[in-house]
Amino acid sequence: MRQSTLHLHTAFVVDRVDPRIFGGFLEHLGRAVYEGVYDPQSPHADESGCRRDVLEALRELRFTAMRYPGGNFVSGYHWLDAVGPKEKRPRTRDLAWQSIETNQFGPNEFLSLCARMDWTPMLAVNLGTGTPEEARNWLEYCNIEGGSKWADLRREHGYEQPWHVRLWCLGNEMDGPWQIGHVPAEVYAVNAQQTANMMRMCDPKLELVACGSCAIDMPTYLVWDRTVLAHCRESIDYLSVHRYVGNEANDTENFLAVSNSIDAQIEATDAVCAEVFHALRMKKRVRISFDEWNVWYKARGPEHHDGRGKVAPHLLEEVYNLEDALVAAEFLNSFIRHADSVKIANLAQIVNVIAPILTDGDRMVRQTIFHPIALMAKRRDGVALRTSVEGPVYESRDYGSVPYVDSSAILNGRELSVFVVNRSLDRPLELSVRVGDRQVEELLSAEIVTGSDPKEANTFDEPERIVARPFEDACVKGGSASLVLPPLSFVAATVRLS
Numbered sequence: 001m002r003q004s005t006l007h008l009h010t011a012f013v014v015d016r017v018d019p020r021i022f023g024g025f026l027e028h029l030g031r032a033v034y035e036g037v038y039d040p041q042s043p044h045a046d047e048s049g050c051r052r053d054v055l056e057a058l059r060e061l062r063f064t065a066m067r068y069p070g071g072n073f074v075s076g077y078h079w080l081d082a083v084g085p086k087e088k089r090p091r092t093r094d095l096a097w098q099s100i101e102t103n104q105f106g107p108n109e110f111l112s113l114c115a116r117m118d119w120t121p122m123l124a125v126n127l128g129t130g131t132p133e134e135a136r137n138w139l140e141y142c143n144i145e146g147g148s149k150w151a152d153l154r155r156e157h158g159y160e161q162p163w164h165v166r167l168w169c170l171g172n173e174m175d176g177p178w179q180i181g182h183v184p185a186e187v188y189a190v191n192a193q194q195t196a197n198m199m200r201m202c203d204p205k206l207e208l209v210a211c212g213s214c215a216i217d218m219p220t221y222l223v224w225d226r227t228v229l230a231h232c233r234e235s236i237d238y239l240s241v242h243r244y245v246g247n248e249a250n251d252t253e254n255f256l257a258v259s260n261s262i263d264a265q266i267e268a269t270d271a272v273c274a275e276v277f278h279a280l281r282m283k284k285r286v287r288i289s290f291d292e293w294n295v296w297y298k299a300r301g302p303e304h305h306d307g308r309g310k311v312a313p314h315l316l317e318e319v320y321n322l323e324d325a326l327v328a329a330e331f332l333n334s335f336i337r338h339a340d341s342v343k344i345a346n347l348a349q350i351v352n353v354i355a356p357i358l359t360d361g362d363r364m365v366r367q368t369i370f371h372p373i374a375l376m377a378k379r380r381d382g383v384a385l386r387t388s389v390e391g392p393v394y395e396s397r398d399y400g401s402v403p404y405v406d407s408s409a410i411l412n413g414r415e416l417s418v419f420v421v422n423r424s425l426d427r428p429l430e431l432s433v434r435v436g437d438r439q440v441e442e443l444l445s446a447e448i449v450t451g452s453d454p455k456e457a458n459t460f461d462e463p464e465r466i467v468a469r470p471f472e473d474a475c476v477k478g479g480s481a482s483l484v485l486p487p488l489s490f491v492a493a494t495v496r497l498s
């Protein structure tokens with residue numbers, strides 16, 4: 001059997017794991033909002049029109065920061081259309097996804113949902129067709145008690161108390177030519193800076209995210225970031241990073257090595273943040289908001305992107321399989337390994353659209369990616385430890401050499417959680433977890449997500465093909481933990497240290 005050792009030391013702390021790396025993203029796109037979280041016609045609907053079954057499943061994922069309302073959608077969105085009496089809200093044409101938006105679910109419905117679900121709202125303002133003033137008005141509507149036009153309008157709409165939204169994104173993917181209102185970096189940077197300044201004048205207690213490069217294959221990758229940072233440096237707190245990955249070549253071993261490239265993307269963006277920080281003698285260093293991430297390559301192309309003028313069309317309904325679930329775990333492993341630079345990360349998205357949950361009429365299914373995320377989310381508190389894996393590696397086609405084991409570790413007092421993926425397609429691997437300065441005393445819990453076929457997926461008829469199950473092949477011996485990982489598996493295990 002292959003053998004590897006995961007070496008850890010409790011003094012080798014990367015940083016506290018910001019709980020906001022377990023964030024989500026809800027866009028007005030396809031059936032994410034309508035028929036997803038909000039469906040007043042559904043037998044599952046509660047008094048607010050939200051689907052109870054969907055919310056219950058979302059709770060298991062323990063989302064923190066929830067980004068809304070887009071995405072590409074936000075670059076043509078006017079928040080004022082979606083507040084006030086529902087019968088007076090206009091139907092609007094969404095050009096990003098060629099759909100009709102009914103505006104029956106808007107900012108107040110979203111913020112009420114955040115309060116119920118214990119999500120931290122992360123609102124994106126429209127810097128495509130919108131103005132800095134429209135953004136600042138929305139902020140006043142949300143955050144100011146009353147006594148001025150927009151704050152009073154919120155009260156008129158039945159929301160006496162301000163929402164106190166702290167986290168705001170200054171537009172979405174403005175480096176992408178597909179984005180409504182896409183402009184060169186210098187133009188975006190000036191606009192973002194002015195918006196940030198106006199917003200801070202209205203409410204100084206904000207955390208602001210500027211658009212960074214939205215993909216590593218953009219011609220402006222990192223150059224855009226440097227320009228935005230140089231202009232906006234003291235006005236922003238985070239720079240966004242987005243990443244969607246796929247197994248287009250149908251090469252599973254190669255796909256499972258993609259974490260090398262995710263690590264590299266984070267490290268390159270962080271290096272630009274560091275460079276600008278030092279070169280321009282900034283007061284504080286800008287950190288990363290990895291605010292869109294997922295596997296997404298099957299539900300792509302015109303038939304998945306064009307809503308053909310419908311309300312809630314079927315768009316981007318990616319079906320996830322076992323290999324996708326392992327890659328989802330690798331994304332989170334990478335964020336944990338980079339806990340010092342990645343402070344926010346949002347799974348894109350949460351329901352129906354490239355999502356861990358799919359609905360079909362009254363039915364709902366938890367997709368494969370749901371399970372590793374849930375297992376990690378319940379063990380997320382603590383500090384990230386540096387990981388070093390000793391053992392066999394393989395050469396991947398696109399991403400260089402990787403160990404068979406992908407890993408991360410979180411220490412919470414004396415409880416240590418490790419998250420490991422065995423990338424091998426056909427061979428089990430015995431992993432010894434050693435903590436240099438401590439003894440592993442006791443195994444507290446261990447769960448596994450695995451299957452025999454990388455393409456295996458859950459369906460509405462067979463929703464439990466790939467789920468989390470108790471992991472039996474774990475034990476403590478000689479002061480370390482031993483895990484026998486089957487091929488194509490993800491294990492989350494928690495042990496108590498001396």
Ligand code: AHR
Nearest residue numbers: 027071072073172173348
């Ligand atoms: O999440 C789907 C889309 O992907 C978002 O609207 C956009 O920001 C990204 O390109």
